[in-house]
Amino acid sequence: QVQLVESGGGSVQAEGSLRLSCTVSVDRVSSRYVAWFRQAPGKERQGVANINGYDTIYYADFVKGRFIISRDNNVNSLVLQMGSLKPDDTAIYYCAANPMWVPQPAAASEYKYWGQGTQVTVSS
Numbered sequence: 001q002v003q004l005v006e007s008g009g010g011s012v013q014a015e016g017s018l019r020l021s022c023t024v025s026v027d028r029v030s031s032r033y034v035a036w037f038r039q040a041p042g043k044e045r046q047g048v049a050n051i052n053g054y055d056t057i058y059y060a061d062f063v064k065g066r067f068i069i070s071r072d073n074n075v076n077s078l079v080l081q082m083g084s085l086k087p088d089d090t091a092i093y094y095c096a097a098n099p100m101w102v103p104q105p106a107a108a109s110e111y112k113y114w115g116q117g118t119q120v121t122v123s124s
Contacts, residue, residue, distance in 0.1 A: 002026045002113050004095050009118030016085050016122070022078040022095030022115055031097040034071060036080045037108055038091035038120075045094070045108045049080065058104035062088075085122045092117040 003025040012018055024031045035050035049059045049069035057069055068081040078095050096111035103110070 004097060004113055004115035006093065006095050006115045006118040009093060009120045011121040011123065012085055014086055014122055014124050017081070017083045018085065018120060020080040020082065020093055020095075020118060020120070022080075024076045024078060024095070024097055026076075026097060026113060031076060031099070031113070033098040033100070033102045033106075033111070034078050035096045035102075035106065035111060036069060036078070037094045037096060038089075039094070039117075040091040043091075047105050047108070048093070050102070050104060050106060051078075052104060053101065056104065060105065082120070085120075087122050087124045089120060090122050091120060093120050094118075 005023045008020040032053035036048040037045050038048050039045040047060055048063055051057050066084045071078045094117045095115045097113040098111045
């Protein structure tokens, strides 16, 4: 059974940091392309960062210099290290995976597997 499980969300003050993790319980082929998305209330799901099958990394402009995406193939996990957080970063954060090529940046519809999401709240 395909399963992605996020953890590490929570509440933090502006300029604080959080580390999100995603355990990917699929084979490595199915998770060659991985990503973090977020969705704020009343807004569409937007891509935050992704890693393709060749380990090329993409960041959305609004997180460049503040967030770092990484993955550990040994344990099939995906991490999003978030720093200098802003109230606008408040959202539910989702990890996603896909076995086939996706563009960078990629829309949410490009990814087949999704986690249940973890809430991140940044207060001013």
